[in-house]
Amino acid sequence: MDARDVPQSARSLAELFQRTAAARAGQIALRDSGGAVELTWREYAERVRRIAGGLASLGVRRGDTVALMLTNRPEFHLVDTAVLHLGATPFSVYNTSPSTQIAHLFRNAGNRVVVTERQWVTTVGAAGGAVEHIVCVGGEAEGALTLADLEARRPEGFDFEAAWRAVGPEDLATLIYTSGTTGPPKGVEVEHRAILACLRSGLDLPHLGAGARGGRLVSYLPDAHVANRYFSHYLAMAAGASITTVADLKTVAQVLPAVRPTVFLGVPAFWYKVQTALTQAITAQSGVRRRLATWAMGVGRAAADRRASGRVLPAHLAIRLAAADRLVLRRLRARVGLDEADAVITGSAPIAAGAVRFFQSLGIELCEGWAMSESSAGGAINRPGEIRPGTVGRPMRDVEVRVAADGELLLRGPTLMRGYRGDKERTAEAVDADGWLRTGDVGTVDADGYVTIVDRKKDLIVNSSGKNMSPANIENAVLVSCPLAGSVVAVGDRRPYVVALIVLDPVAAQALAPGDEDTAVLARLPEVRTAVEAGVARANATLSRVEQIKEFQILPGPWTPGGAELTPTNKVRRQVIAERYAAEIEALYRR
Structure with a gap:
């Protein structure tokens, strides 16, 4: 079955996972960047079964919530997926959150179980709420179960197969707590159906589908953010890709050349640092090497500009581009670790058009996208060969975008949230009776459907x-x-x-x-x-x-x-x- 068809026919992420685990049983599913952990899809599925049983023994049932406060490590994927198989709702807490903010999240979510690491056991305990059980990953801590203890528990009468088959499209797949730039974080309720719809839209994009199917992903951004959940956790379930987790954000630049991801999402700050590093490296060269690199980048830029305007490359430019790529550009892509990437994406915040053009000069099609937690990562994105720097591209499959009278962008589609948890008033303010989400972004949509973000509505x-x-x-x-x-x-x-x-x-x-x-x-x-x-x-x-x-x-x-x-x-x-x-x-x- 084509990977694009799997989210179409699956009723839940649990069913999606089970299909992929069976089809890719012997292939690598999870590893950490340090090489200490490496699990096949078969091993991943078995650990999920054991953890789900342990959670069930703690009383976790369909409709319950489970909090995760973890670094980027394979255990996040194991636990999150296990919770999904119970029909319960896993949600992540930012590692930088103080106890007071965690307390707000726990009150809103109503979770009785927290899975965390030893360094945050005290912080989680101080948050209070309805928490009854703390599970500690990576070591022992007073008053907490270890993950091994949890996996060893055998709940009487628990039917794992029946549990995951009962999970449906309207069950909650996760809660995404907004960053809280204007007040306390809101709990965005995201259903299985919304994530599946977003996966269908993503895999329908040729570059993303090609890179994800059996490809290599890197998980390094917070899993409390919908982007990392989508581009590593959920995308792997849909396409059978392997995930490499990176616990230390500072090491990402070193990890990329070793992993050579086929799909990679970076935030603008990451791309600016890479641009600076490459520019300084070229400037530091002298003589022929420097002139050759400068020439190659110029040829790459000329070709990218011509393609962006929809024009075919003339023969003489195509020949020069092939030479520039062979002599310089492919080596620069390899140095960054993106020489085998089909989909290279930037998001989370606006990026300067000049940075996009810089990477195009290298032969890296940096595709800027735009979405929200409230849209489950569904929104607009540029496509390779059709990139217009300064825009966030065109809407994804099944997603509609239009401009309101005051310039605010409105978004509608099957990827939208159920609502804000326990807050009907703010849900009604965000989504109107016709299903249009008020994004809070001011922007434009041109005649070709390209969306441009001007700024946040309240930030102008x-x-x-x-x-x-x-x-x-x-x-x-x-x-x-x-x-x-x-x-x-x-x-x-x-x-x-x-x-x-x-x-x-x-x-x-x-x-x-x-x-x-x-x-x-x-x-x-x-x-x-x-x-x-x-x-x-x-x-x-x-x-x-x-x-x-x-x-x-x-x-x-x-x-x-x-x-x-x-x-x-x-x-x-x-x-x-x-x-x-x-x-x-x-x-x-x-x-």
């Missing part, structure tokens, strides 16, 4: 002259042009001009000033200030006059995902930042 800067601007556009310009910038926040609402708060990327800053590790010290160094100033100037050259940054302040930082300034998915908490750094902002306008 309207200066004192009434000019509307996208802070994300300004911030991305700086992130592309200034390698030292880790986070950038543009400010200018009801102000005469734009200013910016900049937090350093610790690694890049330390490379400029070896020996200093404290970002507060680095922020005060004259050479760092000079380098950032040059980066801002380069960014300003790409912006309209009204968007240009007139003043900036380097903050001591660091800002960490899940901290006061950033959500766990690295989105800036603008209101919090505006309040916390009010004095610094006012000082910029007094200069």
